[in-house]
Each structure stands twice: as C-alpha cells, then as structure tokens.
Amino acid sequence: MPSGKEELITLKEDLKKTKEDLFGLEGYIEEFSLFLPLAVCTVNPLHIITNINKAFEELTGFSINESIGEALEEIFKKDSKVKNIIKEIGKKKKTLETELTLITKKKKEIPVKVSFSARKDNEGNFIGYFTAIDEIVELKKFQKGMEEKVKELEDSRKALFNILEDIEEARGVAEDEKNKTLAIITNFTDGLLFFDTNNRLSLVNSQAKKFLKVNKEKILKKPILELEKFGNFKSLIKILTEEDKDIFRIEFSPRKGLALELSRVSISGEEEKIGELVILHDISRDKLIERMKTEFVSLAAHQLRTPLSAIKWTLKMLLDGDLGKVTKEQKEFIEKTYNSNERMIDLINSLLNVTRIEEGRYLYKPTLTSLENIVQFVINSCENQLERKNIKLNYKKPDKKLPQVKVDIEKIRLAIQNLFDNAIRYTPKGGQVTVSLKHDKKEIEFSIADTGVGVPEDQQSRVFSKFFRGANVIRLDTEGSGLGLFITKNIIEAHGGRIWFDSKEGKGTTFYIAFPIKKEFEEFLKKF
Amino acid sequence: MAKKILLIEDEEIMVNLLQKKLTHEGYEVLIARDGKEGLESIKKEKPDLILLDIIMPKMSGFEVMEEMQKDEEIKDTPLIVISNSGQPVELDKAQKLGAKDWLVKTEFDPKEVIEKVIKQIGR
Numbered sequence: 001m002p003s004g005k006e007e008l009i010t011l012k013e014d015l016k017k018t019k020e021d022l023f024g025l026e027g028y029i030e031e032f033s034l035f036l037p038l039a040v041c042t043v044n045p046l047h048i049i050t051n052i053n054k055a056f057e058e059l060t061g062f063s064i065n066e067s068i069g070e071a072l073e074e075i076f077k078k079d080s081k082v083k084n085i086i087k088e089i090g091k092k093k094k095t096l097e098t099e100l101t102l103i104t105k106k107k108k109e110i111p112v113k114v115s116f117s118a119r120k121d122n123e124g125n126f127i128g129y130f131t132a133i134d135e136i137v138e139l140k141k142f143q144k145g146m147e148e149k150v151k152e153l154e155d156s157r158k159a160l161f162n163i164l165e166d167i168e169e170a171r172g173v174a175e176d177e178k179n180k181t182l183a184i185i186t187n188f189t190d191g192l193l194f195f196d197t198n199n200r201l202s203l204v205n206s207q208a209k210k211f212l213k214v215n216k217e218k219i220l221k222k223p224i225l226e227l228e229k230f231g232n233f234k235s236l237i238k239i240l241t242e243e244d245k246d247i248f249r250i251e252f253s254p255r256k257g258l259a260l261e262l263s264r265v266s267i268s269g270e271e272e273k274i275g276e277l278v279i280l281h282d283i284s285r286d287k288l289i290e291r292m293k294t295e296f297v298s299l300a301a302h303q304l305r306t307p308l309s310a311i312k313w314t315l316k317m318l319l320d321g322d323l324g325k326v327t328k329e330q331k332e333f334i335e336k337t338y339n340s341n342e343r344m345i346d347l348i349n350s351l352l353n354v355t356r357i358e359e360g361r362y363l364y365k366p367t368l369t370s371l372e373n374i375v376q377f378v379i380n381s382c383e384n385q386l387e388r389k390n391i392k393l394n395y396k397k398p399d400k401k402l403p404q405v406k407v408d409i410e411k412i413r414l415a416i417q418n419l420f421d422n423a424i425r426y427t428p429k430g431g432q433v434t435v436s437l438k439h440d441k442k443e444i445e446f447s448i449a450d451t452g453v454g455v456p457e458d459q460q461s462r463v464f465s466k467f468f469r470g471a472n473v474i475r476l477d478t479e480g481s482g483l484g485l486f487i488t489k490n491i492i493e494a495h496g497g498r499i500w501f502d503s504k505e506g507k508g509t510t511f512y513i514a515f516p517i518k519k520e521f522e523e524f525l526k527k528f
Numbered sequence: 529m530a531k532k533i534l535l536i537e538d539e540e541i542m543v544n545l546l547q548k549k550l551t552h553e554g555y556e557v558l559i560a561r562d563g564k565e566g567l568e569s570i571k572k573e574k575p576d577l578i579l580l581d582i583i584m585p586k587m588s589g590f591e592v593m594e595e596m597q598k599d600e601e602i603k604d605t606p607l608i609v610i611s612n613s614g615q616p617v618e619l620d621k622a623q624k625l626g627a628k629d630w631l632v633k634t635e636f637d638p639k640e641v642i643e644k645v646i647k648q649i650g651r
Contacts, residue, residue, distance in 0.1 A: 310539065
C-alpha cells in the first residue's frame with residue numbers, strides 16, 4: 001500500500017504530466033489554429049471576442065490585441081442580419097450560420113459566411129461559440145455572375161418576347177397589306193387572272209369574271225385547258241396556249257360588243273417563277289372611238305372628192321382649151337394648180353385606203369398573175385420621174401421565169417408604186433435606183449435600192465407607222481403624206497408576204513418584199 | 529342626126545362641164561338632176577347612152593339601174609357610171625346591173641369620158 005506521501009508525489013507527478021499534456025495540447029491547438037487558413041475566433045455568451053487566430057487577423061486586419069474584448073458585431077456591417085444573429089447567439093443554439101458583410105480595419109467590405117459552433121465546459125455549461133468566418137467573395141462573384149447570367153437570360157427572354165411581338169405586329173401589317181392588295185386586285189378595273197406554275201387558275205378578280213361571264217367557284221384551281229368550256233373563255237385560252245412567251249397587248253373579243261386587250265407577264269418570286277399574270281384591259285371604248293375616227297375620215301375624204309373632181313375637170317377643160325383660149329402664162333398657172341389638185345386627190349385616196357385597211361375591208365380580188373408584169377408596169381409609169389431627176393434605173397430581171405402569184409393586182413401595183421415613188425423622191429439628182437426580182441422555192445423576193453438620203457437610225461422603227469415621215473425628208477421635201485409605207489406594208493401582209501428594209505442615213509435605203517409562192521399562198525388563203 | 533346622151537348628175541359644175549364637152553363633140557345632151565328625174569327621162573327619151581352618177585338625191589344610181597333592169601325596153605341602153613367612189617364591190621354590183629363602164633371622177637378627166645363614150649356608141 002503506498003503511503004500518503006507517495007500518493008501525493010504520484011498525484012503531483014500526474015498533475016505535472018497532465019499539465020504538460022494540457023500545455024502540449026494547447027500549443028498544438030494554437031499552432032493548428034495559427035496555420036488554419038480559416039479565420040476563427042471564440043466568443044463568449046455575451047458575444048465578446050475572446051480569442052482569434054492568425055487567419056482572422058489577416059482577414060479582418062485587426063490584431064489580436066485589437067480584437068480580444070471587442071463585441072463580435074463590431075467587425076460586421078450593422079444590418080438586420082447582424083442583429084438577428086446576435087439574438088440567436090443569446091438562444092444558445094448548437095450551431096448557427098449566416099452570411100454577413102465583414103468590415104475590415106481598412107473599411108473594406110467583404111462578404112463572408114459566419115458559422116457558429118457552441119462551446120461547452122467540462123460540466124457541459126455553455127460557454128460561447130467557436131466562430132468561423134469564411135470569405136465568400138469568389139462565391140459571391142460566382143453568385144453575382146450567376147445573377148448576371150440569369151438577368152441576361154431574362155433579358156434575352158424579354159428580347160425574344162419583343163421579337164415575337166414585333167413579328168406578330170409585322171404579321172399584322174403584312175396581313176393588312178395583303179388585304180389591301182386583295183381589295184385592289186378585286187376592284188381593279190382591268191380583269192386579272194393568275195395561273196400558278198402548274199397552269200392552274202389560282203386567282204381571278206371580279207372584272208375578269210364579268211368579262212368572261214364565269215362563276216369564280218367553278219373555275220378556281222382548274223387547269224388552263226379545262227377552262228375552255230366555261231363562259232367566254234374559249235378565245236382567251238386559244239391565245240394563251242398558242243403563245244408560250246410573255247404577251248403584250250393582243251386584241252381579242254370574247255363576245256360581241258366587248259373588245260379586250262390581253263397581256264401576259266411572268267411573275268417571279270425571290271428566285272424562281274411563281275406563275276403568270278394575265279391582264280385583260282377593256283378597249284371597247286377605244287375601239288368605238290377608233291371606228292368613229294375612221295368613219296369620219298372616210299366620210300370627210302368622200303365629201304372632199306366631189307369638189308376636188310369638179311376642180312380637176314374644170315382645170316383640165318381650161319387646159320384643153322374647151323372653155324376658150326388661155327394665154328401661155330395662164331396655162332402655166334392652171335397647170336400648177338392642176339398638179340396641186342392632183343396631189344390633194346392622191347392624199348385623199350391614201351387616207352381612204354388607210355381607213356379601208358383599218359376597217360378590215362381592203363383586199364378584194366386575188367388574181368393569178370406574174371409579178372414581173374406588175375413591176376414592169378410600175379417601171380414604165382415612172383419613166384418621166386426618173387428622167388426628170390436624171391436617176392439611172394438598174395433592173396435586174398429574174399434569170400428564170402417567175403412562178404405566178406395570186407394577188408390583188410391593183411393593190412400590189414400600188415404597194416410597189418409607193419416604193420418606187422419613195423426611192424425616186426428621196427434620191428438626189430443623178431443618183432441610182434436598183435430593182436431586182438428573184439425567187440427560191442418558197443418565196444419571190446422583190447427589192448428596190450436607192451442612193452438616197454436614208455432613214456435616220458433612231459427613226460427606223462417607225463418607218464411603217466401611219467403619218468411617219470423621216471426628219472431628214474421633211475426638210476428635203478414637204479410633199480408626202482406619210483401614208484405610203486403604211487399602206488404598202490398592209491397590202492403586202494394581207495397577201496401573206498413580208499416587207500423589211502436596210503437603210504443608212506446619207507447612203508441609201510433598200511426595201512425588200514417577199515411573196516409566198518402560189519402553194520404557200522393558197523395555204524395562207526385557206527385561213528380566211 | 530346627133531346621138532342622144534342622157535346625163536344624170538346632181539353636181540351643177542359637173543353637169544356644166546360635161547354638157548359643154550359632149551355638145552362640143554357633137555352629141556345631143558339631156559340633163560337630169562336626180563335619179564328619179566333620170567329614170568323618167570330614160571323611159572321618155574330613150575337615149576343612146578346614159579352617163580349616171582351614183583350618189584344622188586331621191587334615187588341613187590344603183591336604184592336607177594335596178595329599175596331599168598325591170599323594163600325590157602330600156603334595160604339594154606348603154607350605161608357608163610361616173611362616180612366619186614370606185615370600190616371593187618361597187619364596180620361588181622354595177623357590172624351585174626348592166627353598166628358597161630365605170631369612171632372614178634378623180635381619176636379621169638372629161639377628155640377620157642369622151643373617149644369612153646365614143647367607144648360605146650361612136651360619134
């Protein structure tokens with residue numbers, strides 16, 4: 001049994017040992033907390049800081065001396081969260097956690113997460129908290145980044161909504177435009193038909209329905225060829241199917257009393273063709289006016305003929321001496337007047353020819369004949385004119401006999417006469433006119449070339465127009481009605497022939513006429 | 529005895545001119561100023577030749593010819609039309625109604641009328 005003294009010694013030694021252990025443990029904890037990267041402090045139940053570690057000093061900037069004895073809340077931003085946590089500390093909870101804003105010694109604000117863990121003594125009495133302060137700048141940054149991202153997303157969502165709204169609005173505008181366009185199309189004064197690329201009718205406006213006397217429901221979506229049996233479609237379909245290109249102002253009449261002008265244009269989308277638009281323009285009124293005009297000219301010309309023939313006959317009888325003797329001077333004047341009157345008669349005759357062409361009652365009696373005879377006749381009648389202007393005529397006769405042609409002799413004579421008149425009239429004195437007649441299997445070609453003033457290039461497209469006279473010939477010669485070539489062209493074309501020309505201003509002009517040879521011409525005549 | 533020519537024409541100056549010319553050539557000239565008067569004169573006077581205008585008051589030249597065709601006595605009287613117009617259609621019609629010739633006033637002159645008259649009935 002050990003003695004009391006021994007016991008005391010043992011106890012002292014134990015105590016010393018325990019003290020040493022304890023000291024060692026404290027040192028360990030101190031060292032541990034010194035190197036712990038987390039800022040840690042201890043607070044008592046009255047939230048007074050009782051100890052801090054190195055990391056705490058570094059984070060807050062407050063030294064150990066400045067920290068110990070201070071109230072914990074002093075190092076945080078004074079907001080409601082701090083008040084709350086202080087209240088919670090009072091409730092002695094086991095753990096607490098909150099986010100606060102640390103204010104460093106240098107007054108820098110740092111977002112931190114503060115965690116509390118309750119401390120108890122040996123007897124289990126609450127003695128305060130271990131408090132860890134964790135910097136959450138990165139986290140906050142991340143959070144902020146997240147928030148920004150969220151905001152961005154929200155913004156883009158809003159933007160998306162805006163875009164959708166804009167699109168909706170644009171759709172509304174487009175819808176309005178579409179309705180407007182449709183209203184215009186529907187109420188357009190021209191008839192409009194639209195065929196899609198499959199040649200199906202996809203649009204027809206009310207004017208077109210009226211023109212063609214059709215019911216919209218029955219004809220929509222129908223292929224073009226099926227439309228023929230509806231209303232007055234027949235003549236329209238004939239034109240549309242015969243021609244595969246764009247059509248510009250072809251006249252046709254779907255029924256009596258209605259004259260239309262048809263145009264067809266290809267309609268293309270951004271890249272490819274989407275269909276064809278057929279436009280029907282009412283020209284009934286224009287036709288009526290045109291007819292009235294023609295009738296007026298015809299009537300006026302007829303009325304003018306009576307006094308003109310009276311003048312002609314009177315002058316002629318004066319010249320012939322039937323009404324008594326006239327002096328040489330008087331005779332000269334009468335002759336000039338007679339010639340002027342003859343010009344007037346020619347003009348009236350040309351006007352009448354034009355009105356007959358326009359009324360479509362010009363060609364009359366086709367007779368089988370040789371063009372050589374007609375050309376020879378015209379040459380003979382021009383001899384005086386040629387001689388007066390000292391113009392040399394070169395006639396290249398055909399090397400073999402020409403086949404006969406069936407023509408209205410009077411009209412062809414007039415057509416060729418007009419070409420001769422022009423050649424002689426617009427060729428200066430001493431010039432040359434070359435006439436040729438030749439043929440191949442299909443056609444007989446007549447040509448007449450002069451060394452005259454030519455047709456200015458910019459006016460060549462109008463040569464065959466009614467009342468056209470070249471700017472250069474108006475200065476040269478005030479005579480001429482501008483009707484000759486119009487009449488000639490109509491005569492030639494009425495015979496199924498062709499007429500064209502080459503011309504160079506100052507050098508001369510060549511006119512060509514091609515007649516179909518009998519067989520072809522008979523084919524042509526069958527059409528009538 | 530001079531041959532008798534009936535001139536049916538409403539235009540005063542034409543009448544004057546042709547009358548002068550024909551008389552000068554030795555013909556006897558009778559005048560009618562419209563178709564109706566003309567037809568009566570044909571029936572009454574039985575001329576050797578008729579010069580007939582087409583467009584006239586009361587009765588046109590064509591109507592005169594149509595009426596003549598109905599009358600055996602006068603239907604073969606030589607007739608020359610003298611007109612302002614000269615459309616092939618008209619010419620054809622006149623020929624069918626017995627006209628021997630057709631003159632367009634603006635294209636012919638009195639001298640040529642005489643030539644045509646002589647051709648039909650001589651001097």
